[in-house]
Amino acid sequence: MRFTFRCLDAQADAPLLHSWVTRPYASFWGMLSASVADVAEEYAKIQSSGHHHALLGLDGGVPAFLMEEYLPESSPLAGRYAVQPGDVGMHLLVAPPSGNPESGYTTAVMDAVLGRLFDRPEVERVVVEPDARNTRIHALNERLGFQAAGLVTLPDKEALLSFCTRTDYLAARAALDTLSTPVPQGASL
Template sequence: MSSTVDIAVVPVEADRDAELIHSWTSQERAVFWGMLDKPVKEVRDIYAWIQEQPHLAAYLVHADGAPVALFQTYDPFVDEIGEFYDRKAGDVGIHLLIGPGKRGPGVSAALLQGLADWVWSDPAHARIVFEPDARNDKSVAVLHRLGAEIGPQVDLPHKRAQFGFLTREAWFSGRR
């Protein structure tokens, strides 16, 4: 008997969500998120600022009603990261932080599937751009698991990034 996991993508509200986001980003396991030492107020201010930017968005991802991840999108044609690789029309950049805690069977797979479905629901999105810290072995392994084309490593102002690119065509052809 298989069970399904209900995935929902909910816009972050800085005042409501700052404490939860802080509780995730202040843990050593989130070192690559770059917010270990930020107090709750600063986390709230960061996400309030993100809410005001037309090229950025932040979401909490819920699995069966409980928040399990922080998901952010950006437009590489506006964001400075786009200056470090060959941008293409239809690119959408993403960041994903999976929250701490044990997950039931199938939650991680459902989370990745649900987020991909959510991104691809916008027909303007032709390619997902990933740029995790190159030292983050778990994130780089996810790129491979998703079937992303591994791009160059690039020195950004705050990290050495490993670019990865996942086209709509590759996702739906089942290369993951």
């Protein structure tokens, strides 16, 4: 497997995350003006919440992306859609490329994240709610099997609520070789 995962350490990893979330490409992450301390505080809250968890994705041992998983019923999505048993929410932020962007990289990252989530038998559906203006991530989501369900108003954004079932993911994954429009490295969810 190309990618591995490790639990995020809010304090130790804050400088790295800060270098990602404060770049223009990560504007939809909502932390462009955050300090390192702000990032550490936010991720300490996430890691101690009991319903939201952050992981770093590693590529050859090097941090390459941030993945968050959460329980939709304990999130701002609560009451905005009918949560089903087996739903898990997900956020994704891919690190800026360290060299020339690799075609298909973000698709490979998303595939690894969804594969990790769907490896858990209790996960039936992955839920995402990216900013409605983030067309790059909508294209990536669709490529990996997400179906848009409509716009929802959340405290920090107008979001495109989308769902990916295990069946839709596996069908999309099987078709990955036939898809031709890669999403550049650096897309965020």
